[in-house]
Amino acid sequence: MTQRRAIVVADSAGSPDMVADALSRFGFTTIVPSPRLDQALGRLRAEPFDLLIVPLHRIEPSQLAMLEREIRGRANLSVIGTAPTADPDLILRAMRAGVHEFLVFPPTQQDLAAAVERLIIRGGATDHSGQVIAVYSAKGGLGTTSIAVNMAQAFAANDTRAKVALADCVFTGGDVRVFLNLQPAYDISDLVDKLDSVDGALLTSLMTQGPMGVSVLPSSEDPVMDDAFDAATVGVVVDQLRANFDVTVIDCEHHLSERTLAILDAADRIALITQPNVPSLRSTQRTLSLFRRLGYAETKSCVVLNRFQSGDVFTLSMVAESLKHELFWNLPNDYRTSVASLNKGISVSQEAAGSKLARSYGQLAAKLRGAAAPRDPVRPATAAAPERSRLRSLFGLTGRSPSVT
Ligand SMILES: Nc1ncnc2c1ncn2[C@@H]1O[C@H](COP(=O)(O)OP(=O)(O)OP(=O)(O)O)[C@@H](O)[C@H]1O
């Protein structure tokens, strides 16, 4: 069982023995008492915790704002607030600050256990950490969006219990909404607007239902919004998706900016798309070499050869040899089915379930889900506010971030 850690401010959950009993069945092995909220928040900044319990009636408005800032962006932290009476105004203020559950003080062991259980079911204090798969190619037109869309559909079809998200991180003017003929009420710019207060329920409500129940986060249609998507913001979006979905598939921009790098860093696996021709393979060679310099594990990069057909000048072994990298998968060339599906705004398996291409997307999704990717030997810095642009330092540049193609 996962070992969880809780921090309890000023005995706000009742007697320490009762709290230990209530929490132990959920795998809490460390329960840290903290006399004051500011001390507890200090520990939270320094060490990971899954649960925070606070006495709401003893928290000043300025402290509530401080609490809100700390909760923000910590998708895996659950917060329970307690107070001697169930004052609706107090509860509302607490919920707005990001507190997940309210209990009348002192809670019974059953009430406390039930609240923690609800949080675990909702995914708040769970070890819920979904798989994030970035679909990327430095060159355009190789099939990145087709693969992202159809792979997300295939993940959901392969495991109907899995919560699957598809995010269009071609932040403005991306194609996912067109490929799936969606008329979304909201898009990624609405999520970024609400990033301070986002939780699982809000995130889901901003997403649009796609094929097989895939939750789609479309890109913005407003080019003016483009600057809103910086690396730190994008890092938080990916964290939220990971915390709330079993699998998240991300269609990435081809331009390798800091924000795309933030996604690639955070991803468990990168489906690196290429095709059996010289320009595509050259571009993929350069990308793989860059990934090595970034410290990514070899197994993080899953090279997917798209539009392969027997009789191609390049055989599979020639492709692997030229890339000095194992081929993870190859998808057959089937332009008719591919283009018919995207023209109709449906997935390939909705267009032609029995086609080789539909089956191959399903097998690719199964293989990606199968073995967990090992961690990078050198885990790159997280997306949030890098001290110095990693791209610039990688290329020894001092000016603007370069585009790497
Ligand atoms: N396996 C395939 N067989 C045949 N055609 C394919 C296949 N995969 C994708 N295509 C076709 O390739 C074209 C480009 O696909 P797609 O838009 O998915 O690529 P992209 O890399 O996302 O392009 P962009 O640079 O616009 O982002 C489309 O016309 C699509 O139908």
Ligand SMILES: [Mg+2]
């Ligand atoms: Mg695309």
